[in-house]
Amino acid sequence: MRRYAFVGTGSRAQMYLAALLGPYAELGRPVAFCDTNEVRMAYYDRLAGSPLSHYDPDSYDDLLKQCDVVVVASPDHTHADYVSRALRHGVDVIVEKPMTTDQAGVRQIREALDSGAAELTVTFNYRYSPRNSLVKQLIPEIGEVTSVTFEWCLDTVHGADYFRRWHRDKAMSGGLLVHKATHHFDLVNWWLADRPEVVFARGGLRFYGAENARRRGLVPRPSRGFLPGDPFSIDVTADERLRELYHDGEHLDGYVRDRDVFSEGITIEDNLNVVIGYQRGASMSYSLHAHCPWEGYRVAINGTAGRIELEVVERAHAAPGGAGATIGAATASANLGIDLSAAEERSSGAEGVRVRGTRLTLQRHWEPARLIPVPAGAGGHGGGDAALLRDAFLGARDDPLHRAAGFADGAASVLTGIAGNESLRTGRAVLLEELDLPG
Template sequence: MRKFAVCGVSKRANDMFIRPMIETFGATSELVGLLDYDPKRFAVCKSAFPKIEHVPEFNENEFEKMVKETNPDTIIVASRDDTHVDYILKALESDLDVITEKPMTTTAHDSRRVMEAERKSKGKVTVTFNYRYSPYHMKIKELILSGKIGRVTSVDLNWYIDTYHGSSYFQRWNRMREFSGGLSIHKSSHHFDLINWWLDQKPVEVFAFGALNYYGPESEHNPLKEDGRHCKTCHVKHDCSYYTRWNSRSNSAIVQDDHIDSDEARKDGYTNYRPDQCVFDSEIEIEDTYTATIRYNQGALLSYSINFSLPYEGYRLAINGSKGRIETTEFHAPSRVPFPVPEQTIDFFPLFGSKETIHVVKQEGGHGGGDPIIQEDIFMGEDPARPYRVLSGSEDGAYAVTTGEAVWRSVKEKQPITIEDLLNQPTFSSS
């Protein structure tokens, strides 16, 4: 029996780790401890999973006590992004394995600290990059490995976040760089890891542009320049396009999203947590739009963009190689897309020949069917029949975070950023 303790009793912790631990992998996995700063989170979690009513609770400063009293084998970290590093380092100091939500940390400097601590520890770090596990993404990996497109020369990836999901980042703690590292780390590091994994190459240099186009006090959609509003009580919310697009006057609208905390948690309110802060507040300091060019160590080039306020959610991808090209388009959250969406396929265009359309066998579950598969790897060990590695380690996490930091630093400094220089600097200011 493998014993787990969870640091950060968030929605992601409940859905991604605690639920499968109880419902699917209970014969080999046991939850022995919960740690969080807010007792309300324990109550919400135990209400959802009555079987863990007996599991002891610890506050955020009782990590060592939790380890001593519960003797876990593995620490699961699903707390606010900026706190990941503290729990990871403490776990490694105790020679415990760590499973951490992405991003692994919020800075390149902290990522280096994790890798250095892991080298001295008996424990190992796993980063849950579940986008890798989408059946479509695994198929793309297989196509590249097969040599079908030859040597990869360039990648075009354009990612779109809709007005519901995109605005949610600016309603929560994510809007402060000190907590999230900015969206080029919190969200885009997901995408950078996917490219790194597909190409099996390391990023070398980044040049980027970015801006705050939709949110903050200067937004053309802001109905009134006034700080401190909250959607629940806002007196101008019916003049706000972001609110009226997804909410009815009777508050009966139901929007499907796996990133937002439960209705119970939103209704009761976690301590010191408001997921309905105004997206036009002047304290917002991060960007909502990026474009970036990234050079890799084996010659591939990435042209990347992301926008956090668009009419629909998904991405468009093209991977060019010396023998051909792969194209695919995915629409996420089809219930929120205001038009019919086609089935996702992967198109292969040989350099000299006719197009081939590849249909992918779908999987049930979150993140395009990726969540159940990564959960199997986490709780059962990696699939020995798989001919390539998918589960991520600390180095994968570090390069994804460092690329994300390089993006926003390039925006601020108006110059290219070298990945190894950033990863090996002793410290950086986040200003």
């Protein structure tokens, strides 16, 4: 039985702990937590059913002597150090996306892999979602891919939440082009079985932040906390899990979970447009907007023999006052292993013209369009999370879709975002070869 340690005890680690306590209990057991905050680790002890060993970041090497696998779910900018040190100690790693946030982190992890004997798994759960897996299967139907259009809409619940917490600091998250868009860049890399070659980006902070609030004439607001009747604030004390995970322990490490989205100090963008050229000639137009009235994504893939269109509505509209309930429920979902999509839909009250669901269309040249049925699975991401966990804990199977991801996949997606950030900074197109993209 393998021994698992967890680095980072915020909401992101709960899915992996729940899997070890449930369907994979015979394969492994949790033995230790590492975090900057004892309150959060105590909360995880209660989830685990008994106290486990606790380590702070300074004693991480001691933790590595007690485990066979480490699950890294800490803030993004810390991933490279935790991952590389584990690999050098011969400890296998499961790391949440993004694998790292900068070029130095990519090099650090690659060198550790080259010098060690441990394995690295990067968890891209969108590959495992049935709808996205179906797109991969349909690609041969449209011939050689020539172009992709990909639009991602984050609503004023989910999107706003990135501007309340540590993600708002680009030095910690790499911005949404790294933290969030790595999911989407990886999807397209995987769908096309190709790698990006050049990236050009435009974007900025256009909606959130103090300057935008002043420009739109919003009244002065407190820098954190809950404002009754304000749809952009959350009460972390009203939800038991948010309170225990964050509010009750903030005096220990200074992490504030409920910063105002219109306060000072935000260094990430909320509107992004990117053009990506791929090595085999295809191109993609990508956009991400973090203040939309609905949440989901639209993808169109054009090929020499036809076109695939995918539209996914994850939340049809964000209702005023629904943010706290939805975020609290999402924090719970990873622990409970349930699909909260229906609960989120109820909290949003969405109905009418735009409804939650998936529409996948295939149209070959000279043929009528066909709607492709998309199977629904149990659990998060339509069953995708369950399939990801199976590969993470059992090892990659004989999967014709090759959904399991490792270092090269993590590096390709991260470096696309890094190139986008460099393009934002310089105003020029950035070649991936400048960033030392691994093959």
